[in-house]
Amino acid sequence: MKRIIGLSSFNIAKLKAGDEVSFSGVIYTARDQAHKRLVRDIGRGKGRESPFDIKGAVIYYCGPTKTPKGKVIGSCGPTTSSRMDEFTPFLLKQGLKGMIGKGRRSQEVITAIKKYRSVYFLAPAGCGALISKYVKKVEPVAYADLGPEQILKLEVENLPLIVAIDSKGGSIYG
Amino acid sequence: MKIINAGKISAAVAQLCLKANYSLRSDVLAKIKSAYKNEADRKAKAALKAIVDNAEIARRDKLAICQDTGLPIVFAEIGQDVRIKGDLRKAIDKGIVKGYKQGSFRESIVCNPLKRDKSSHQGAVIHTEIVKGDKIKITVMPKGFGCENKSILKMFLPTAGIDEIKDFVIETVRNVGPDACPPYVVGVGIGGGADLACLMSKKALLRRITIYGLRITDYVSKIESDLLDDINKLKIGPMGLGGKATALAVNIETYPTHIAGLPVAVNLSCHALRSATKIL
Structure with a gap:
């Protein structure tokens, strides 16, 4: 089990598809509608920009439940990554370094992961209650009107992940 | 004639929402535990362990099993000798x-599938059926959309053989691969019209998961058991990590159909198959 603390200064080339890792650091939740807006806001310029620094960042495909009283966060597992495929190459070009989700990615995404030397992880799918235990802090970042699809900044500790696609384009799904 | 107050229905529905989302169905949990026991692959075993741990944490800490608490599907079987005092639709929504x-x-x-502005809890899908008796049986099934997105309907020719239908079901699971949280429960609806085939494929998920013994006598159970074996040969496994458990069960529902056709629908459930039932 490799330990990773953030990705901005981590040597991503050391990660191989199939590696089990323990991830600590900051991740940003973003799913369908947040991706659409991110690409619109960054892509068009027009005085708008990304609500967080994409360079070196990790995006988690997740829309948690509401936070029950007395808890840091509610259930917060990964959603199906492939729905974000059409937006991902653009974000990787902007400097996005890591993605966490579940399931396969398109060939275009795999090519972009290789080109921009980034990495795609799997989180324990359908295990949102379990994952909530690894989240230590939550802060809203942007798009509050999207409700469960807003962007949140999560600080996680020792979150268990599996490298699904590595920076050389290697994939556990063959 | 028995009178049931709408308020009683509301209270039951609210309680079922909590039960279904916090407590994994006992038959599903038992089947996952048995898959865990039988699994030899280390990573697949760890993924099954995470599912069991997740179910325990959810129940203990009152956390949703999955963050996708679903599109609530409500099945209400209403006895013909019951009179509901109040508005049924409103009672369920409430x-x-x-x-x-x-x-x-x-x-x-x-609320609006095209504009897709603000999301809420309003808009449960409700299926009512009039049955014999003086009771109301209510089931709430929070259906996650990762797996619902993989639903499929095919109108076969009436001359199609059972092998073509089996291949269709197996190929459906193969194409979905690791994307919708395997191990899956595979609901299949065969017959009726296009509408009923789809509904049966979803209702099939409500049936308790059977662990087949050695004596399978009826035709449909044999197909279910064969399909389960074939699907598990795909080796997709939990989280797509390989291993023995790609599906936990295949449940088939059938209904008479037209001489000109043979509708077959498949509705998948992720391993977090949630539903809860109460009889009033």
Whole structure:
């Protein structure tokens, strides 16, 4: 089990598809509608920009439940990554370094992961209650009107992940 | 004639929302535990362990099993000798909102499917059926959309053989691969019209998961058992990590159909197959 603390200064080339890792650091939740807006806001310029620094960042495909009283966060597992495929190459070009989700990615995404030397992880799918235990802090970042699809900044500790696609384009799904 | 107050229906629905989202169905959990026991592959075994741990944490800490607390599907079997005092539709909607709010569940429903602005808890799908008797049987099934997105209907020719139908079901699971949280429960509806085939494929998921013994006598159970074996040969496994458990069960429902056709629908459930039932 490799330990990773953030990705901005981590040597991503050391990660191989199939590696089990323990991830600590900051991740940003973003799913369908947040991706659409991110690409619109960054892509068009027009005085708008990304609500967080994409360079070196990790995006988690997740829309948690509401936070029950007395808890840091509610259930917060990964959603199906492939729905974000059409937006991902653009974000990787902007400097996005890591993605966490579940399931396969398109060939275009795999090519972009290789080109921009980034990495795609799997989180324990359908295990949102379990994952909530690894989240230590939550802060809203942007798009509050999207409700469960807003962007949140999560600080996680020792979150268990599996490298699904590595920076050389290697994939556990063959 | 028995009178049932709408308020009683609301209260039952709210309670079922909480139960279904916090407590994994006992038959599903038992089957996952047995898959865990039988698994030899280390990573697949660890993924199954995470599912069991997740179910325990959810129940203990009152957390939703999955953040996708689903599109609530409500099945109401209403006895023909029951009179409902009040508005049934409103009572169910109210119960859903109450239960989902109480559980801090996700607002996953967009009121307008095209504009897709603000999401809320309003918009449960309700199926009612008039049956014999003087009771109401209510089932709430929070259906996650990762797996619902993989639903499929095919109108076969009436001359199609059982092998073609089996291949269709197996190919459906193969194409979905690791994307919709395997191990799956595979619901299949065969017959009726296009509408009923789809509904049966979803209702099939409500049936308790059977662990087949050695004596399978009826035709449909044999097909279910064969399909389960074939699907598990795909080796997709939990989280797509390989291993023995790609599906936990295949449940088939059938109904008479037209001489000119043979509708077959498949509705998948992720391993977090949630439903809860109460009889009033």
